[in-house]
Amino acid sequence: MPDPKKPVVVSGMRPTGRLHLGHLHGALANWVRLQADNECFFFSADWHALTTNYHDTSVIKSAEREMFVDFIAAGIDPERATLFVQSEVKEHAELFLLLGMITPVGWLERSPSYKELREQISDRELSLYGFLGYPVLMTADIILYKATRVPVGADQVSHLELCREIVRKFTSHYGEVFPEPQPLLTEAAKVVGTDGRKMSKSYGNAIDLGEDAASTTKKIMGMVTDPARKRRQDVGNPEVCGVFYLHRIYSEAPTVEWVDANCRTAGIGCVDCKRKLLEKLGPDQERLRERREALLARPKDLEELVQLGTTKARAVAARTMAEVRAAMKL
Ligand code: SF4
Numbered sequence: 001m002p003d004p005k006k007p008v009v010v011s012g013m014r015p016t017g018r019l020h021l022g023h024l025h026g027a028l029a030n031w032v033r034l035q036a037d038n039e040c041f042f043f044s045a046d047w048h049a050l051t052t053n054y055h056d057t058s059v060i061k062s063a064e065r066e067m068f069v070d071f072i073a074a075g076i077d078p079e080r081a082t083l084f085v086q087s088e089v090k091e092h093a094e095l096f097l098l099l100g101m102i103t104p105v106g107w108l109e110r111s112p113s114y115k116e117l118r119e120q121i122s123d124r125e126l127s128l129y130g131f132l133g134y135p136v137l138m139t140a141d142i143i144l145y146k147a148t149r150v151p152v153g154a155d156q157v158s159h160l161e162l163c164r165e166i167v168r169k170f171t172s173h174y175g176e177v178f179p180e181p182q183p184l185l186t187e188a189a190k191v192v193g194t195d196g197r198k199m200s201k202s203y204g205n206a207i208d209l210g211e212d213a214a215s216t217t218k219k220i221m222g223m224v225t226d227p228a229r230k231r232r233q234d235v236g237n238p239e240v241c242g243v244f245y246l247h248r249i250y251s252e253a254p255t256v257e258w259v260d261a262n263c264r265t266a267g268i269g270c271v272d273c274k275r276k277l278l279e280k281l282g283p284d285q286e287r288l289r290e291r292r293e294a295l296l297a298r299p300k301d302l303e304e305l306v307q308l309g310t311t312k313a314r315a316v317a318a319r320t321m322a323e324v325r326a327a328m329k330l
Contacts, residue, residue, distance in 0.1 A: 009038040009184065010147040012045035012086065015064035020206035022199035024074055025189040025249055030151055032075040034184075040081035041145045041313060042071065047086050047093075048138070051131045052117065055124060065299075068306055070209050073291035078305040084313040085306065086141065091317035095140035095324065100133060102169050108132050112158055139163040142181050144317045149184040157183050174327040177320070189249050192242035196224040210288030220246075220278055225270045226263070236270075238263045243273055250280040 011031065013019075019028070034040055044064045050057065068083060076083065086092055108114060109132070118126050142150055142163055152160055164180045171178070192198060193205025200206060207219050223243055226236040238244035238260050247259050255276060262268040295302055324330075 003039050006037065006039040007148045008041070008145055009034050009149045009151065010041045010043075010142045010145050010181075011151050012043040012048070012141060013067060014045045014049045015060055015067045016049065016201065017059070017063040018066050018201075018208045019070040019074075020199055020201065020208050021246075022191045022193070022206065023070070024209050025191050026153075027151070027188070028071065028074040028076070030186045030188070031071075031081070034151065035077060035081040038149065041147075041316075042076060042081050042083055043141070043313070044068065044085045045141070048134065051128075051134050051137075052121060052124075052126070054128075054130070065302070068302060069292050069295045072295055072302075072305075073210060073288050078309060082312050083306055083309040085310055088310045089144075089313050089317050091144055091314070091321045092137070092140050094321060095144055096133070096137045098324065098328065099136050099140055099166055099170065102173060103133075103136050103166055105132070107162060107165065108135060111135055111162060135159065135162045136166065139166045143167060143178040144320050145313070146179055146320060147181045148179050150181045151184045151186050153186060153188055157185070174324075177323050177327050190245045191249070192245060194219050194223045194242070196242055210285055210292045212289060213282060213286060216282060216285045217278060220274050220281065221271070223274065225273075229263075229266075229270060232269045233266050235266045236263045243270070243277060246281060247273075247277055250277060250284065252280075255280075 011027070013023070013027070031040065031042060044067060046060050046064060049060055049063075053060075064085065071083060072078065111134075114132065114134070117131075138159070139162070150160055150163075160181065160183050167178050167180050193200065193203055194207065195203065195205040197203055197205060207216060211219070220243070225243055226238070226241045228234055229236040238247075241263070244259060244263070247256050251259070259268070259273055259276070263273065
């Protein structure tokens with residue numbers, strides 16, 4: 001059972017395969033820090049994957065295994081944090097259904113991610129009940145464990161606000177079962193892809209977590225830099241360069257200052273700058289690669305860890321649902 005003295009943190013990720021450096025520095029590094037002082041539940045949001053990828057479900061299970069390997073390789077400790085699979089805790093579906101009874105459709109239609117994704121994804125039908133109801137399922141995921149804190153970036157606070165509104169609606173009808181989860185604002189390190197756009201598998205610009213040395217080197221050396229630096233003697237602006245963002249994450253302060261000053265005066269070229277970055281990023285990727293390989297070599301152990309976490313999550317979820325049914329007189 002969770003330690004009642006610790007705040008409860010819940011967060012999930014859709015299983016889409018190998019994670020990349022954007023996931024590592026945008027979310028996972030923060031999760032690793034949070035597990036020290038919080039009761040953490042980190043899950044594979046496999047049902048959420050269906051809301052937009054219902055047309056191809058064949059990759060979900062293998063993607064999930066890769067994702068859990070990446071979680072642990074990045075430093076999530078399954079003995080401190082509970083790792084589980086959403087679809088294996090059926091209470092998520094029950095609570096989703098019950099919350100759906102009290103959630104106004106207008107709230108969901110106004111959700112910024114609903115509008116954004118419908119505009120972005122034009123190659124498939126998204127006028128779907130499951131897709132519209134995505135925030136209701138997300139609310140169920142969070143409150144089932146009575147989360148008090150949810151790690152979010154500044155752009156996701158509105159999503160959590162919808163969850164909090166649903167909690168308030170539930171409380172007004174049936175009394176207080178759930179705490180209102182508070183946003184745990186995280187200042188995620190900025191990471192962009194090799195082409196300068198947001199790092200994303202779908203853009204083909206990602207560097208995978210623990211990618212091998214040759215491939216990491218090739219991608220870093222081919223990375224787009226400040227377009228103003230066409231020739232070695234052109235001065236640049238590190239603030240518009242993805243290589244510099246990575247230096248901020250991987251390099252020591254004196255190196256970051258060295259890059260900052262010498263980029264602006266053309267004291268170094270982009271090749272020097274990238275080689276310097278690889279001195280730190282290369283060994284880090286190698287360490288992650290080794291940890292991934294060790295985990296992949298013991299698939300049964302990995303399965304057991306996730307099963308243990310799922311059993312623990314089920315026990316907490318069952319207890320909450322007993323309270324929900326009592327509050328709703330069901
Ligand atoms: S010197 Fe470094 S920071 Fe400046 S543009 Fe080149 S790669 Fe980017």
